Amino acid sequence: MTKDQREAYKPEGAIYYDDGREERLLEFIQSHPNYKSMQGKPEIIMAAIDEYGHKHDFLMNVGWEKGKIVAEKLIPELRPDFMIELGGYVGYSALFFGSALKRARGRKYLSLEASPKFAAVAAALVELAGLDDVVEIIVGPCRDSLRQIRQTYPTGAVDVLFIDHAKIHYVNDLKLCEELSLVRPGTTVIADNVIWPGVPEYRAYVKEPIAGKIYRMQQEQKAQMTSLEDPSKEISLGNPYLTYDTTLIESWGPTGEPDGLEVSRCVKLESD
Numbered sequence: 160m161t162k163d164q165r166e167a168y169k170p171e172g173a174i175y176y177d178d179g180r181e182e183r184l185l186e187f188i189q190s191h192p193n194y195k196s197m198q199g200k201p202e203i204i205m206a207a208i209d210e211y212g213h214k215h216d217f218l219m220n221v222g223w224e225k226g227k228i229v230a231e232k233l234i235p236e237l238r239p240d241f242m243i244e245l246g247g248y249v250g251y252s253a254l255f256f257g258s259a260l261k262r263a264r265g266r267k268y269l270s271l272e273a274s275p276k277f278a279a280v281a282a283a284l285v286e287l288a289g290l291d292d293v294v295e296i297i298v299g300p301c302r303d304s305l306r307q308i309r310q311t312y313p314t315g316a317v318d319v320l321f322i323d324h325a326k327i328h329y330v331n332d333l334k335l336c337e338e339l340s341l342v343r344p345g346t347t348v349i350a351d352n353v354i355w356p357g358v359p360e361y362r363a364y365v366k367e368p369i370a371g372k373i374y375r376m377q378q379e380q381k382a383q384m385t386s387l388e389d390p391s392k393e394i395s396l397g398n399p400y401l402t403y404d405t406t407l408i409e410s411w412g413p414t415g416e417p418d419g420l421e422v423s424r425c426v427k428l429e430s431d
């Protein structure tokens with residue numbers, strides 16, 4: 160193993176989160192022999208998180224290999240000022256990408272996480288890393304948070320959106336970002352896990368030509384009427400006039416499984 164590699168995490172297993180492992184991770188870090196040197200050093204904290212994933216329990220982090228592509232290639236190239244991630248978990252990607260954004264002189268990294276328990280671990284690690292001037296953990300369902308962000312940053316388009324929450328929500332929540340103009344021409348959307356477990360409907364959406372999207376939107380308008388009766392099934396129609404230049408970057412997940420990132424640059428807004 161070279162200095163630049165990490166050992167594989169434990170296999171995922173049937174139960175792979177929220178069984179106490181997130182609290183155990185925080186205790187592991189706080190009692191780690193390197194704890195004192197972690198202050199202000201996100202890379203040492205990330206190494207300890209990876210060590211926990213290797214020695215103790217699988218953690219559903221983006222992992223070192225895919226994370227490096229974002230932090231060491233995409234963020235330095237794109238130089239985002241404002242990033243949002245959907246699905247923060249215990250803060251691994253927030254540490255990795257928030258520190259890269261700070262190095263690129265970006266202003267804000269908002270990490271949206273539904274679980275207060277996971278968000279509390281992430282917030283503790285972000286503070287330890289000295290990134291709380293740039294990284295903000297926002298607790299709650301991301302659709303609520305995105306609407307709130309639209310109010311707080313009324314003119315702010317997102318430079319990079321990292322999507323890494325529940326796979327079934329990728330398309331619907333990207334469409335909400337389009338409707339809110341958080342995603343607009345110039346935004347790069349990076350989606351995780353597009354090979355494993357795979358998100359075929361998301362990959363199809365970012366490739367779909369405008370005419371297909373308009374047709375689909377008309378179908379979905381009918382479904383949206385039905386969903387008004389049940390807000391938990393709220394359907395976003397998106398903005399079918401936005402198109403993406405999209406590429407699959409193949410890599411590996413933290414257990415060594417083949418996986419990839421879909422990197423989609425929003426390129427234009429066609430007028431009808």
Ligand SMILES: C[S@@+](CC[C@H](N)C(=O)[O-])C[C@H]1O[C@@H](n2cnc3c(N)ncnc32)[C@H](O)[C@@H]1O
Nearest residue numbers: 220221246248251252272273300301323324325
């Ligand atoms: C794969 S993990 C995120 C990993 C993280 N990005 C990393 O690489 O360190 C997915 C996270 O999304 C959160 N999540 C799922 N649905 C969500 C939603 N609707 N809003 C916000 N967070 C959500 C889960 O609680 C979980 O912590």
